[in-house]
Amino acid sequence: MQSRGSGHRAPGQLLRSRISTVMLAMFATMASFYVAGRLWQDAQNRVYLIKELDRRTGQGQSAISVDDTLKVVACRHQHKKLVALEMELAAAKHEGFVGKYSSEPNGTRTEKRLLAVIGIMTGFGRKSYRDAIRKSWLPSGATLKKLEEEKGILVRFIIGRSANRGDSFDREIDEENKYTKDFIILDNHIEASEEHPKKTKIFFAHAAETIDAEFYAKVNDDLYVNTDALGAMLATHWDKPRVYIGCMKSGEVFSESSQKWYEPDWWKFGDGKSYFRHASGEMLVISRALAQFISINRSILRTYAHDDVSVGSWMIGLDVKHVNEGKLCCSPWSSGAICAAL
Numbered sequence: 001m002q003s004r005g006s007g008h009r010a011p012g013q014l015l016r017s018r019i020s021t022v023m024l025a026m027f028a029t030m031a032s033f034y035v036a037g038r039l040w041q042d043a044q045n046r047v048y049l050i051k052e053l054d055r056r057t058g059q060g061q062s063a064i065s066v067d068d069t070l071k072v073v074a075c076r077h078q079h080k081k082l083v084a085l086e087m088e089l090a091a092a093k094h095e096g097f098v099g100k101y102s103s104e105p106n107g108t109r110t111e112k113r114l115l116a117v118i119g120i121m122t123g124f125g126r127k128s129y130r131d132a133i134r135k136s137w138l139p140s141g142a143t144l145k146k147l148e149e150e151k152g153i154l155v156r157f158i159i160g161r162s163a164n165r166g167d168s169f170d171r172e173i174d175e176e177n178k179y180t181k182d183f184i185i186l187d188n189h190i191e192a193s194e195e196h197p198k199k200t201k202i203f204f205a206h207a208a209e210t211i212d213a214e215f216y217a218k219v220n221d222d223l224y225v226n227t228d229a230l231g232a233m234l235a236t237h238w239d240k241p242r243v244y245i246g247c248m249k250s251g252e253v254f255s256e257s258s259q260k261w262y263e264p265d266w267w268k269f270g271d272g273k274s275y276f277r278h279a280s281g282e283m284l285v286i287s288r289a290l291a292q293f294i295s296i297n298r299s300i301l302r303t304y305a306h307d308d309v310s311v312g313s314w315m316i317g318l319d320v321k322h323v324n325e326g327k328l329c330c331s332p333w334s335s336g337a338i339c340a341a342l
Helices: 002-057 066-094 127-136 141-151 168-180 193-210 227-237 288-297 307-315
Strands: 114-121 153-161 183-190 213-220 223-225 243-249 278-287 321-324 339-341
Touching: 114 193, 114 227, 127 168, 141 153, 141 227, 153 193, 153 227, 168 183, 183 193, 193 213, 193 288, 193 307, 213 223, 213 227, 213 288, 223 278, 227 243, 278 288, 278 307, 288 307
Parallel strands: 114 153, 114 213, 153 183, 243 321
Antiparallel strands: 213 278, 223 339, 243 278
């Protein structure tokens, strides 16, 4: 009896099972449409919110098209190639490749990149110092041109204009430069001893804009410089795009106006009254990227009482490689030194 009853119930159970399967399938389909609809609606809401946020913050469109994406990928690919080529060039230069250089006598933009530009800071009434440099390490005429073309080093005296434009000071410099052709005259700078930091800033900015070089050096006009040794030293830093080289020091910040190295803004250096790490002002070198940074930002780069502290302050906050080079400490002459007092 039980077996027969079970046999009669089997078709009914099978029917109910099929109906359940169909209903489950319909429910799954409806759930899929519901979920997809919600996802699409959420996506639309997110796009709207992003656009609204961009509109209010002024950041522009945050989503880019497929074409724009492909352009970005292509640009990144080309950038990688450029970086690889720059690394190969740096390696070749490190192996001794220099090439031939050519430049204009008045410091206008060069056809090929120089190794270094050396700016000798001078002033009115210091012709005897300039003549001492010309007799010791700075050649003239064809030899000066040869230094630029064969060694890639351009050397110029740096001077501003008189507060009384066109007076005897200006005329004397113009007359001297007429024969020596070894000046860069900063027409937008008024020559004054208290303006040396601004003069240094203007020099780096002007040089970066008008002379294409790997390095830019600032030198005082009472120093002897070994240009061969300088070139050899700089060749070891080809692979450092943002390098700041000099005789690094810190030192005390003097807060009394009667002191020789008085700093009016002494309070900005904290209770310890100690300067940050910076290169001595007798001679320092910066790379092309740093000179360009100074050129671009010169209107907002502040200066302190001393030019070496000012340059050091511009390096703070940048990804800069500080190189403490003892050969630039310009003490009495020693073997291997790059600079020394005249």
